[in-house]
Amino acid sequence: MPTLDRDGVRISYDVHVGPRDATPLLLSHGYGASRAMWRPNIDALVATRTVVTWDMRGHGDSESPADDSAYSHALTVTDMVTILDACGIEQAAVGDTGPGFKNDAARQRWNDYANGVASRLERDGASALSTSAEVARDSADSAGLARAARGMLAQQNADVIRSLPDVKVPTLVLVGADDTNFLAAADYMASTIAHAVKFVVPAAGHAANIDQPQVFNDAVISFLDGLL
Secondary structure: OOEEEEOOEEEEEEEEOOOOOOOOEEEOOOOOOOHHHHHHHHHHHHOOOOEEEEOOOOOOOOOOOOOHHHOOHHHHHHHHHHHHHHOOOOOOEEEOOOOOOOOHHHHHHHHHHHHHHHHHHHHHHHHHOOOOOOOOOOOOOHHHHHHHHHHHHOOOOOHHHHOHHHOOOOOEEEEEOOOHHHHHHHHHHHHHOOOOEEEEEOOOOOOHHHHOHHHHHHHHHHHHHOOO
């Protein structure tokens, strides 16, 4: 398990080496999870290309700094770039997250949720986490996850969602058919990003890659094969 030092914060990641003539893939996990959530997918994906997985700050084997300012969207992005640089990867396909919120009231409701998660973690520990399949409750650092909820799960502005029309790279929008809280976001991304491809994973919830790994793998591989 390689690690890198980001200004005193240890970030852990794995490199699964596959065919070198295909675009590498960097996969980020969801809040409360870790890179372990991709275990059902690694073998199939790495047969087609190199796959890099990693643990965000406050998650998995990465460090949970005690400084609140060490958790932010900007630091998360630069962590990803630094990992790719450490791997010698100049260009990659990136599996990441949703677009955030354009509406101020909706963003505030989300942030109230994120702050509530943080407060429950500080009060109750890991039992406050979701019981979803991808959430790594057994190895959770409650203090780190509380800080990550406030600094990374919470949304500060509408910059990302407003930038979607400017996205020029090929984009796959993938969502579980039963992931009701995120279906509208998936529709919006698919309709706003030029030439985006939308794929709905049947009989799958928020962790579509775990609920239906073969369907998920096939969809991702089919899309990436078109990129070489």
